Amino acid sequence: MANAREHILSRLPDAQPAPHSWQEPFAPISTLLPSDRRRTLFADKLAQNKATFSEVLARKSIPGAVARHVAKQGYAGKVILGQSLAALPWDVVDLECHWVSGENDLPLEDGLMMVSDCFAAAAETGTIITRSDQHQDSRLNFVARHHCVVLDERDLLGPYEDIWVHMQSQQKAMPRSVNFITGPSRTADIEQTIELGAHGPASLHIILVRAESTRPESGEL
Amino acid sequence: MDVTSRQFSDKAHQALRDTVLQKALGHIEEGFVEARKNAAANLPEFEELRDRGRDIRAHVIEHLGAYLRQFEDQVYAQGGRVHWARDAAEARQIVAEICAEQGARTIAKSKSMVTEEIELVSHLEAQGLKAVETDLGEYIIQLREEKPSHIIAPVIHLSKEQVSETFHEHHQIHGFEDKLTERAELVAQARSVLRETFMDADVGITGANFLVAETGSVVLVTNEGNADLVTSLPDTHIVVTGIEKVVPTLNACHTLLRLLVRSATGQETTTYTSFLTGPKRPKDANGPSNFHVVLVDNGRSAMINTQNREMLHCIRCGACLNHCPIYANIGGHAYGSVYPGPMGAVLTPQLAGLADSVDLPNASTFCGKCEAVCPVRIPLPKMMRHWRESEFEQHLTPTGMRFGLGVWSWLGRHPALYRLVQRCARLGMRVLARNGWIKALPLAGKGWTAWRDMRAPDGESFQSQWAKRGKKEPA
Structure with a gap:
């Protein structure tokens, strides 16, 4: 059907666009905030979208935060961990952990708690953003029953447009998948009433690792 | 694209009598209309x-x-x-x-x-x-x-x-x-x-x-x-x-x-x-x-140089369906097309042919709400009006309506006679009215008054009020 392409294109206006303004970001003013207020907006939007939220002061405290979340959910099964979290001190908590080591190693059955990293978040709507690469199995975001996501505060941005600038600073190539995730999976197909856990996770918890510059001077979070 | 839009009128009547459907459609107001209003305001x-x-x-x-x-x-x-x-x-x-x-x-x-x-x-x-x-x-x-x-x-x-x-x-x-x-x-x-x-x-x-x-x-x-x-x-x-x-x-x-x-x-x-x-x-x-x-493509490239070009701007949000008084009363199936509501009334004749879907661009009160809520400001009522013009040009309009439009058009070009007919109609409607409402209207067929009453003319006509104001724009 090679000539289908020519046939269709011959019927379309083909002028090369002159330089235009669509490259420029147009972000809502409410999303352009200093870091402390950005954190507040992010937490508000997470709550609005039915996600939960906790904070830790350092990456080494992540296993403890996961254990607290697991207990709060009343979850008793094994906890599936993304590859990028393998180096953390999981031996200090009493969890049955499974570190995903390769493509065929991710359990796909329903009902599991899964923990993974994200590469950025947009405070605009309380959205975490993951990208596929050699360490990130994108399926983990969608097959879990309970999803727990670790976010470094230095990766918490304001509007969506900043996500791409942030990514460009780390890699030039577009990843296969970039997933913007806002709260747990839901559907309102039956009688326009929202039910959580349609196909993806029924619960979403974010663990924010505070940046050194914004950490409170003393005290536990 | 196969459509069953020729049955629009029958299916719309069935839909109005379907109590389960009517209850289901009641969710649109809170689920979509209110939600959109709040989101836009925020x-x-x-x-x-x-x-x-x-x-x-x-x-x-x-x-x-x-x-x-x-x-x-x-x-x-x-x-x-x-x-x-x-x-x-x-x-x-x-x-x-x-x-x-x-x-x-x-x-x-x-x-x-x-x-x-x-x-x-x-x-x-x-x-x-x-x-x-x-x-x-x-x-x-x-x-x-x-x-x-x-x-x-x-x-x-x-x-x-x-x-x-x-x-x-x-x-x-x-x-x-x-x-x-x-x-x-x-x-x-x-x-x-x-x-x-x-x-x-x-x-x-x-x-x-x-x-x-x-x-x-x-x-x-x-x-x-x-x-x-x-x-x-x-x-x-x-x-x-x-x-x-x-x-x-x-x-x-x-x-x-x-x-x-x-x-x-x-x-x-x-x-x-x-x-x-x-x-x-x-x-x-x-x-x-x-x-x-x-x-x-499937008909899209053919829209570029037509009056329906702007329909290609559509991002398929469904807001025009949610806000349409016709859609909200009959639901989507009556339209007989996968694209119902105002956007469907413009798109379906383009994709399936006007002859098979001529009722759809007529299924509008032209209240303008669809255009008012369209996120990319598509002038849907104008485009439905274009389809009605095409319908007339292609002789798809029923004979009775065509005759009526012809009479109206002729009268419009004879102002003195138009005013005389209008005066007679106003008097006639007052005679038919009970407490300001008419329950059955001759010449309009049963259709119009089967579902609602007609308001009897109140006071003077627009033209006579306009004449009294000295044809000036109101302040």
């Missing part, structure tokens, strides 16, 4: 975004060929393939061939109006493939062998009880024998049944909400997460979408996404917004090995 830039959204869409259509070439180049650069389909048959054949190449038996599908338009699933099933819709609403429709009645809420016409009956009938083979009564239980059961489909599927088929020219990305929005399972579990991903869906840049895409979701469901964003670009990279932890995009 974003100060909303009106400015609408202007920008309209400008982006107009710009894209102005340079559609160039942007599609750029998109195509980017998809190939990332290791994907692009296919072009002139019509529905070509699109179906392309998809069937890819499925055959992969030796596919099971296909998981996410919701796509273009695949509804080209009737892809029934075609694949006829080839012996098992193609399963995974969006909850589309899945219910597929089990019931119905068509969607709304472009974003396919089962808005059904009650919980009807869904329960459908699942009870079809899920017993999966070991679910009890009849469910709660929504949460119905959602959980569908999740369980469809998880098997995701795991078994060899091919995943999706539509696209947008195509990004600068990166070759396909953008998908869902709340359920089904599209993400469809695009991350099977080894082949096929995107089937219309040629008009392209946008220049990621930043332009975010402007349209902010508009799309607020206008559609009143959310600020959907739960999942995914930017998918080509197949799995060599070192990636996972992802489909094959990535195909099928660009479907």
Whole structure:
């Protein structure tokens, strides 16, 4: 059907666009905030979208935060961990952990708690953003029953447009998948009433690792 | 595109008498109309975004060929393939061939109006493939062998009880024998049944909400997460979408996404917004090995140089359906087209021919609400009016109406006579009225007063009031 392409294109206006303004970001003013207020907006939007939220002061405290979340959910099964979290001190908590080591190693059955990293978040709507690469199995975001996501505060941005600038600073190539995730999976197909856990996770918890510059001077979070 | 829009009048009457449907349609006001209103009010830039959204869409259509070439180049650069389909048959054949190449038996599908338009699933099933819709609403429709009645809420016409009956009938083979009564239980059961489909599927088929020219990305929005399972579990991903869906840049895409979701469901964003670009990279932890995009024309290029060009700006949010007094009273099935409501009343005659869908552009009170809420400001009433003009020109208007319009037109060109007739009619209507209302109107047939009373003329005519004011503009 090679000539289908020519046939269709011959019927379309083909002028090369002159330089235009669509490259420029147009972000809502409410999303352009200093870091402390950005954190507040992010937490508000997470709550609005039915996600939960906790904070830790350092990456080494992540296993403890996961254990607290697991207990709060009343979850008793094994906890599936993304590859990028393998180096953390999981031996200090009493969890049955499974570190995903390769493509065929991710359990796909329903009902599991899964923990993974994200590469950025947009405070605009309380959205975490993951990208596929050699360490990130994108399926983990969608097959879990309970999803727990670790976010470094230095990766918490304001509007969506900043996500791409942030990514460009780390890699030039577009990843296969970039997933913007806002709260747990839901559907309102039956009688326009929202039910959580349609196909993806029924619960979403974010663990924010505070940046050194914004950490409170003393005290536990 | 096959339509049953010739039965519009009969089906609309049936819909008005269908008490289950009427109750279901009652959810639109709170579920969509109020939600959109709040979402728009909570974003100060909303009106400015609408202007920008309209400008982006107009710009894209102005340079559609160039942007599609750029998109195509980017998809190939990332290791994907692009296919072009002139019509529905070509699109179906392309998809069937890819499925055959992969030796596919099971296909998981996410919701796509273009695949509804080209009737892809029934075609694949006829080839012996098992193609399963995974969006909850589309899945219910597929089990019931119905068509969607709304472009974003396919089962808005059904009650919980009807869904329960459908699942009870079809899920017993999966070991679910009890009849469910709660929504949460119905959602959980569908999740369980469809998880098997995701795991078994060899091919995943999706539509696209947008195509990004600068990166070759396909953008998908869902709340359920089904599209993400469809695009991350099977080894082949096929995107089937219309040629008009392209946008220049990621930043332009975010402007349209902010508009799309607020206008559609009143959310600020959907739960999942995914930017998918080509197949799995060599070192990636996972992802489909094959990535195909099928660009479907099916009547779209023919719209470019017509009065309906702006319909190509549509981003399929469904706001015009939700706010239409006709749609809200009869639902989507009466329209007899996969595209119902005001956007469907413009699009269906274009895709299926005016002769088969002539009632649709007439199914409007011209209240203007559709244009007032359209995120990209498409002048839908103007376009429906164009179709009514075409109807008259093509002699599709019924003889009686044509005669009436002829008389009206002749009278309009004879002002003295027009005023005389108007005066007589006013007097006649006052005689017929009881307490200011007329229950049966001669000459208008039974239709008009069967559903509502006619207000009797009150006081003087517009023309005489105008004359008294000295033909001045009011202050």
